[in-house]
Amino acid sequence: MRTRDENKEQIVRQKAIEMIVQEGLDGFSMQKLAKASGVSPATLYIYYKDKDDLILKLGVEEGKRMSDATLQGFNPDLPFAEGLRIQWHNRARFWLENPQANYCFEQLRHSAHRDKIHASIQDNFAEIMGKFVKKAIQNGELSPMPIEVYWSIAFAPLYNLIRFHNEGRSMGGKPFIFSEDIMNQTLALVLKALKP
Amino acid sequence: MNTQSTIYNILIFKTNIKTEEDKHKIAPLLDALLSIRRWTVDCEDCDCVLRIESDNLTEDEIIKLIQQGGFTCEVLND
Numbered sequence: 611m612r613t614r615d616e617n618k619e620q621i622v623r624q625k626a627i628e629m630i631v632q633e634g635l636d637g638f639s640m641q642k643l644a645k646a647s648g649v650s651p652a653t654l655y656i657y658y659k660d661k662d663d664l665i666l667k668l669g670v671e672e673g674k675r676m677s678d679a680t681l682q683g684f685n686p687d688l689p690f691a692e693g694l695r696i697q698w699h700n701r702a703r704f705w706l707e708n709p710q711a712n713y714c715f716e717q718l719r720h721s722a723h724r725d726k727i728h729a730s731i732q733d734n735f736a737e738i739m740g741k742f743v744k745k746a747i748q749n750g751e752l753s754p755m756p757i758e759v760y761w762s763i764a765f766a767p768l769y770n771l772i773r774f775h776n777e778g779r780s781m782g783g784k785p786f787i788f789s790e791d792i793m794n795q796t797l798a799l800v801l802k803a804l805k806p
Numbered sequence: 807m808n809t810q811s812t813i814y815n816i817l818i819f820k821t822n823i824k825t826e827e828d829k830h831k832i833a834p835l836l837d838a839l840l841s842i843r844r845w846t847v848d849c850e851d852c853d854c855v856l857r858i859e860s861d862n863l864t865e866d867e868i869i870k871l872i873q874q875g876g877f878t879c880e881v882l883n884d
Contacts, residue, residue, distance in 0.1 A: 640851050652818045652882040655855050660848035 619657055622647045626668055631713040635665065635721055662723070669718045669727035672711055677735040679704040686742035690751035691801050693742055698768055698797050705772045706788065712776070753806045763803050767796050815860055817868055820853040820882045832875045839863070839871075853882060 625647040629638040640661055644651040658664040684696045705712055718727055743760060746752035752760075774780045775788035823832055829847050836845045836858075843859040856879065858868060865881050872879035 640848065640855075641853075650882075650884045651851075651853060651855065652884050655818045655848070655857050655882070656816050659846040659857050660855075661850060 618647075618649055618653065622649060622654065622657065623668060623671070626664060627672070627710050627714045630665075630668075630717050631710050635717050640664070665718070665721065666723045666726055668714075669723055670730040672714065673727050673730055676704060676708075676711065676715075681735070681738060684738075686738050686745060688742075690742075690746035690749070690804075693746075694764065694801065694804075695797060697765075698793060701765065701768060702772065702788070702793060705769070706775070709776050712772075750806055752804050760804070763800060767800055768793070771796060815862070817858040817860065817863070817865055818882045819856040819858075819865075819868065819872070819879050821847065821856045821872060821880075822878045823847045823854050823856060823872075824849055828877065832872065832877060835871055835875050855882060 622643065626638070626643055629643060629646060638661075640654055640658075641651055643664075644654045647654070654664075658667065680697065680700045682700050684693060684700065686693070688696070718724065743752065743757075747754050771788055771792060774786040778785060778787075780786040823829060826849070829849065832847075836842055839860075841860050841863050843861070845856065845858045848855045848857070856868075856872070869879045869881070
């Protein structure tokens with residue numbers, strides 16, 4: 611009887627993310643991954659039936675990890691400004707602590723698995739976010755606007771700051787380090803823009 | 807994450823089932839065995855790994871079956 615080893619599985623997952631980040635989806639194979647993880651190909655095939663299976667499972671798991679982190683301490687009934695503040699803190703923490711996950715998602719976003727991975731993340735995430743936004747509009751805390759406009763104002767500024775941070779530079783190569791001050795300053799402007 | 811620590815028996819083989827066509831040739835033999843829950847061949851892999859989820863089949867039984875189908879098959883060792 612072959613058994614699963616959670617530790618090994620964790621190592622394999624970490625190595626797979628590293629390889630996808632460094633070499634892209636086309637660049638990595640089951641054989642290369644087995645070698646990098648220090649497990650035999652046979653062991654790898656116990657966990658996953660092939661490369662596609664691995665990519666899909668990895669994407670679903672990372673997606674779940676991301677949405678769980680984002681929803682920590684959050685509930686859709688919070689006042690809008692408070693809820694968004696928690697969202698920003700959660701998202702900033704996750705993406706700053708998992709810079710590789712970001713590149714990995716970028717790769718997966720362009721893969722054939724996109725829809726399946728998306729479906730698994732969407733599960734309750736979209737529902738909770740939707741409820742939060744709807745309630746804020748009803749309470750007059752948020753201007754009505756298309757969801758794309760909302761997202762672009764509410765979250766894209768944060769992701770851009772994180773991108774600057776990960777690259778270590780902002781415009782024209784100016785050195786940049788993310789800080790709570792910078793985040794709060796940006797969030798205050800975002801809240802101002804979203805207010806009716 | 808799968809929290810199951812043990813799942814039914816998984817058997818892993820190195821084969822020369824290289825193409826979709828090869829897979830079609832071998833499919834009737836494997837599909838006919840009710841004790842196989844699921845089988846897959848990774849044709850992309852250099853070992854053309856055959857993976858079998860089964861409750862009670864032995865490695866020897868699978869090897870014999872695949873060889874009867876005209877392909878090579880050996881246990882892929884750890």
